[in-house]
Amino acid sequence: MEYKENSIGVSYTFFAAILWSAIGIFVRLIPEVSSGMIVAYRFIFATIVLLVYGIVTKKSSNIKIKLKDVPYLVLPAVILSFTTYTYTIGLKNTTIANTIFLQQMAPLYVLLISALLLKEKTSRNTAIAVLTGILGGFIIFYYDISSINVTTNFYGNVMSMFSGFGWALYTISIRALSKKFDGLTTTLWMFVFTTIIMSPFFSGSKILTPFSLSVLFILGFLCTAGSFLLYSIALKHIMATKASVIILTEGILAGILAYIILGETVTQGTIIGGALILVAVLIILKER
Numbered sequence: 263m264e265y266k267e268n269s270i271g272v273s274y275t276f277f278a279a280i281l282w283s284a285i286g287i288f289v290r291l292i293p294e295v296s297s298g299m300i301v302a303y304r305f306i307f308a309t310i311v312l313l314v315y316g317i318v319t320k321k322s323s324n325i326k327i328k329l330k331d332v333p334y335l336v337l338p339a340v341i342l343s344f345t346t347y348t349y350t351i352g353l354k355n356t357t358i359a360n361t362i363f364l365q366q367m368a369p370l371y372v373l374l375i376s377a378l379l380l381k382e383k384t385s386r387n388t389a390i391a392v393l394t395g396i397l398g399g400f401i402i403f404y405y406d407i408s409s410i411n412v413t414t415n416f417y418g419n420v421m422s423m424f425s426g427f428g429w430a431l432y433t434i435s436i437r438a439l440s441k442k443f444d445g446l447t448t449t450l451w452m453f454v455f456t457t458i459i460m461s462p463f464f465s466g467s468k469i470l471t472p473f474s475l476s477v478l479f480i481l482g483f484l485c486t487a488g489s490f491l492l493y494s495i496a497l498k499h500i501m502a503t504k505a506s507v508i509i510l511t512e513g514i515l516a517g518i519l520a521y522i523i524l525g526e527t528v529t530q531g532t533i534i535g536g537a538l539i540l541v542a543v544l545i546i547l548k549e550r
Contacts, residue, residue, distance in 0.1 A: 271505065284519060286353045302460035327447065349421075355415070358526060359526075366512075373391075391542040398538030513540070
């Protein structure tokens with residue numbers, strides 16, 4: 263029974279990682295759509311999907327919130343908007359593998375924020391992990407600076423790092439909300455407020471083609487709402503630490519997909535830097 267539970271959790275987490283790793287491919291398929299519009303459409307479709315899911319599974323009564331709770335949910339939504347916006351810009355301006363590996367430095371940022379602002383004690387292993395992750399990020403940057411794509415890649419790398427920092431802040435803010443709301447309620451309202459925040463990108467936008475709308479729907483339906491639901495179900499069957507390790511395969515999967523579908527090459531800097539970032543995150547997960 264325990265083996266079956268573990269297998270379900272591992273499978274669902276891996277499928278979620280596959281969906282997340284495909285985001286970059288879909289973003290590249292619609293270069294005419296701005297980063298802001300991609301985020302706006304992605305979240306409005308995801309909101310609709312989660313709302314339907316809540317109604318079908320009869321969980322809609324649990325997603326109601328009080329007016330006094332709105333400010334607590336708006337701040338994380340602002341952070342999530344910033345995170346996904348910079349992440350999408352990163353996907354458009356550097357390699358997909360670079361974007362994901364640099365965003366996966368988020369746990370390192372969480373540790374730094376906790377140590378500097380919350381005055382939490384840092385162990386020797388944690389310090390080593392942070393330094394290893396920073397070295398990995400530096401190698402990715404250094405390799406791109408020495409390449410012919412310095413301007414484009416550098417901008418995309420910076421945005422990807424901002425995205426990782428934003429995800430760290432989002433993670434910290436969500437920790438407090440998890441004590442008050444369940445996962446579906448928190449995520450649904452994050453999606454609602456993120457859609458509202460990103461709504462200015464809808465105005466003055468050009469008419470999208472049926473193909474672009476289809477891609478945006480897939481991004482919202484599968485890569486956002488679908489991946490969240492899979493990950494949520496997975497966490498009921500395996501420990502969060504184990505799931506976090508499996509999610510690290512996202513960068514590797516994304517690199518493989520980008521190579522097969524887009525013909526995007528993975529540089530030595532990405533391989534070495536990405537490996538160091540993965541090692542750093544694994545050290546942190548083991549420490550926990």
